[in-house]
Amino acid sequence: MLPTIARRLFHLQELALGRQSFRILDELRASEHWPVERRRQLQLERLQAMVRGAYEHTRYWRELMAAQGIQPGQIHTLDDLRRFPLLEKHTLRERREDMVWREEGKRLQLVRTSGSTNEALQFYTSSTREAHINAARMRGHEWVGVRRGEKELYYWGSPVELSKQDRVKRVRDWLINDGLTNGFEVTPARLKENFAAWLSWRPKCIFGYPSTFVLTVTMAEALGLELKELRQHGLTVIITTSEMLSDVDRQLITEGFGVPVRDSYGLREAGLIGHECDQGTMHCMDEQLILETIDPATLQPTDGEGELVVTNLVGPAFPVIRYRTGDIVTLAQEPCACGRTLSSIKISGGRAVEFVVTRDGKWVVGYAFIYIARSVAGIVKFQVVQEKLGAILIRLVVDERFPSDGIDLVKHKAAQRLGSDDDIQVEIVDDIAPARSGKYRPVISKVAEELHKNRAFSG
Template sequence: MMPWLARSIYRAQEAALKRPTFAYWQALERSQWLDRAAVEALQARKLNALLGVALAHSPWHAARIRAAGLHEAVRAGELPLADLARLPTMTKRDARDNVDQLVWRGVPGGAFRYNTGGSSGEPLIFHFGRARQASDAAGRMRARNWWGVAPGEREAYLWGAPVELNKTDRIKTLRDRLVNQLVLNAFAMSAPHMDDYLAALQAWQPKCLYGYASSVALLAAHAEARGIKPRLTALRVVCTTGEPLYPHQRELIGRVFGVPVANEFGSRDIGFTAHEAPGGQMLLLSESHIVEVLDEAGQPVAPGEAGEAVITGLSSAAQPFIRYRTGDVLRLAPDAATGGQGLHVIAEVSGRQTDFVLAADGRVMHALAVIYVLRATPGVAQFKCVQHAVDRMEVQIVTDAQWNAAAGAAVVAGLRARLGEGVAIELKLLDTIPPEASGKHRYVVSHVPLPAGLMVTA
């Protein structure tokens, strides 16, 4: 599809779905050139609008706003940005336990239900609206533009896919191709499939390759082990997501594909948050997010120090995320953006780390392949999957009131659909799931080594 036609189809799709994606993208292209003070003034206006929505439509937030004595300033639209810190922080458990008191179901365009796993394997059901969807898409469009990839130009995605495509999935596949997006399944990365992926990339000639950091690194390692040097003459950038991008992965991907590698930061619940720009700085989508960095006592850290990212999503009206504790550790940089933007700069992110899992037939899958099964099952409050062998997986589960025998059967069936019908699935129902010895939570751990030639190590 010619880029102008693919862009027109995408614009028409967004308009039909009442998503203001293109209008927001054009606004972002302008607002990034505001100075820092003007960017923060824009944040303050959007914050007052969000808190006004929360006061009117989210009783749980409204009670906290009133208790903090901020309601009059919010009603007047005059709350200073600094006063946001007078509100208590919001946890994932708060979001889980108070859904009905948080969601604004009458939000323009509708509220859409979604579920996601967290860094500790705690599934979360939340809702988002058209504005959040537009923010995510427009933020990525602007970030791609930094690297010379315009909307409608060819992109390839190394992404998760369902076990079996239903009618909706097939329609989405057609839609992807109409807007110049090729999707390769990161949940089926056997050696023959990766050979096919490299051939597909060569035929497709994308300007951007986007995918889970570890999966893109795995594909690069496979190409190098095979002695394949992809000839992707149109490629401008490889964009990675979903987990930390380690220096050895960045070097490997850049060496194999011959272009810069740019990482992004975000999550399903808070949305697309930041992206690396040419020059190496990670720039915050400041027009859509306010980021605070707090210590263990909930106090702001000194400039440049690391702490927990506490984020307010300025486009989260459908279910407001206000001072939301993400569990990610980051450092904000006091520096200005070297590209001249007024956006805030993130110096470092220490996010979630996941392992690959292997199926008996040789497929290598990103951890999300099994995470999708657990997070979609009612009754699972927290989980951890430990793959001991290609034919044996232990599943630790902390249950809630919705758990029953049918839920257990659904977990077993779902994992066998991914890993193979002969896999032994051992369910362990626990009161708590302890962290690793390092103190970190990992929701998928595999003790099965990758095949020779695919190890991506420092």
Template sequence: MIPFIARNIFRFQETLLGRPSFQILHELNKSQWWSRDQLEKLRSDRLNVLIHTAYSHTPYWKALMDSHKITPADIRTVKDLQQFPLLNKDTLREKREQMVWKEEGKRVQLVRTSGSTNEALEFYTSSSREAHINAARMRGHEWVGVRRGEKEMYYWGSPVELSKQDKIKRFRDFLINDGLSNGFELNKDRVQEYVSHWMAWKPKCLFGYPSTFVLTVSMCRDMGIDIGALKDRGLEVIITTSELLSDVDRNLISKAFGVPVYDSYGLREGGLMGHECDRGTMHCMDEQIIFETVDPETLEPTACEGELVVTNLVGRAFPIIRYRTGDIVTLSQKKCACGRQLSSIKISGGRAVEFIVTQTGKWVVGYSFIYIARMVKGIVKFQVVQEKLGEIQIRIAVDARFPENGKNQVRELARQRLNSDDKILVEIVNDIDPAPSGKYRPVISKVAEQLYKERSFS
């Protein structure tokens, strides 16, 4: 599809869904050049609206503010926010129905995510909130030369994209120049098929998980496939998401594909929070989110590195105020050479995803298993452990909603994902402890670690 036409079809689609994404994009493209004083005025105004909304329309936030003797008029600045206690996933999960304003606007609906921390989580979103996220993502992509309507290949997967690729969705994706390759299950044949398809489809941008790109590079080298040839077929940039992108992996991916690699950072429940510009600075979405850092142990505010705490300024249907992300970051006001006045963020702690390796030699990315938690009720935490080839242990922490045949459901869904004869053991546990970084690892595979060291992809 011609990019101009694809862009306007997407614009029409957003309008039908009640999402003024392009209007917000237009505003963001102006505000990124504002002075810090102008940006802070916008943030303060939005914070004031958010707090008044939370107090007036959600029982949870009204009760919390009353119990802490906080009035909406008390919260005017970022520092004032520290009067609020920190919000964590458990509270969000338990008090969800008391935190939502269902009359906020169009399409206020429940969504579910397991996220990189691998804890099942349901929360509410709305057309307004999604429009802000879409606009922020479009702006971030424009920073590195990709406009909505130009061909983008999404190298990842989700239950919807991978299980319901019907004719209507495929046709819609064709109209807006979106492509999808399943990055959840990789083997040599599949990677070879993907690269051939990309050569023919000629995407300008590949978008996906760093670990998937790294594995693709390694497999292509093993097969003698020159993925650098994609550059001659129109590929200009790779954008990564969802995992920690190390300098080593960035250089490996960039060298193999022959194009620059830029990273983005977000949480489904928090929104898109950061995106790299063409100068390599990960700018914060200052117009939409307030960022703080705290000491992960004492929870006291820090001026340097610390655990990221976010307040979403544009999610009025489901106010997120001082939410602990579990990610260790460093915030900075240092000006970027690109000239934008937005602050910046550096991710220094953790979201690495590993793979399970089947007896047939297929590498299955950890996020594939996380989605099983979305399909079986009552799963709170989920972890896959592989100590030896041919045997996989799935550990789950559950609540009262977990069905009697839940273990069989998990086992069968995992078998479908693996599509192999590997032995699958399902164990219910009281809890799953986080790694030292504070993040829950969805997959711990000694097999993958060893084979990866050896670069053995049989």
């Protein structure tokens, strides 16, 4: 589809869903160049409106504000936000139904985060919030030269999205120039097919997980596939998301595809937080969020590195105020050569996923196991361990909701997902300790590590 037509069709689709995404995009293009103080005034006005709506329309926030002695009219500066206590994940989970303003706007719906330890969250969103997120994402893509309507390929891994590839969705995606390739399961044969399809479809941008891109580059090299050919067929940028993008991985992906790699950072429950510009600065979505950092041990504010705390200013249906993310970041307000006056963020510690390799050579990304685990009630944490080819151990921490046949259910679902005859064992444990780095590893595969190190792929 011609980009101008695809853009117009996407615009019409957004309007039909009650989302003023393009109007908001126009506003964002202007406000990214405002003086910092003018944008802080916008933040204050939106914070005041958010607090007022939370007090008037939600039981949880009204009770909390009463307990803390906070009146909606008392929010006079951005510093007044710190009168609110920190919002913990368990509180969001336990009080969700008391936090929602059901009459806020169109298309109120319950959605779910992925949750790399299977501690997934459910929360409410509406057309208002989704329009702001879509606009922020479109702006971020424009920063790196990709305009809505130009071909964008999602090298993605959500079973929900992949299961919706029915005829209607395929036609709709074709009309708006969106493409989808399954990034959950990568095999040499499938990569050859995908590469041929990409050359034919000619995407301008490919969007996906760093780990999947790294695997794609190393596997393509072993198979003799020249990914740089995509440049001659229109590819200009790779955009990564959801995982920590190391400098080493960025360089490997850049060299493999022959185009720049730009990172984006967000949390489903908090919104799009940052997106890199063409200068490599990850700018924050200051018009939509207030970001703070705290010492995760003392919970006191920090000026440098600290745990990110987010207040979403554009999601009135489900107010998120001073939410602890668990991610370690550094916030800054330094000039960027791109000319935008937005603040910036650097991710110091984030989420990571890895792969297991089946007996028949299929590389299965760790996110696949998140969806397996969360489909069975009572799983609090999980970890997949692969010491040798053909054998997979799944460790589970469970609570009282875990069904009596839960082990068999997990085995069955894992076998379905893997699509192989690997030996799958499930073990119930008291807890799953983090790695020496302090980070939780959902997948530990010595097989994948060894094969990847030796570039041992076969097709």
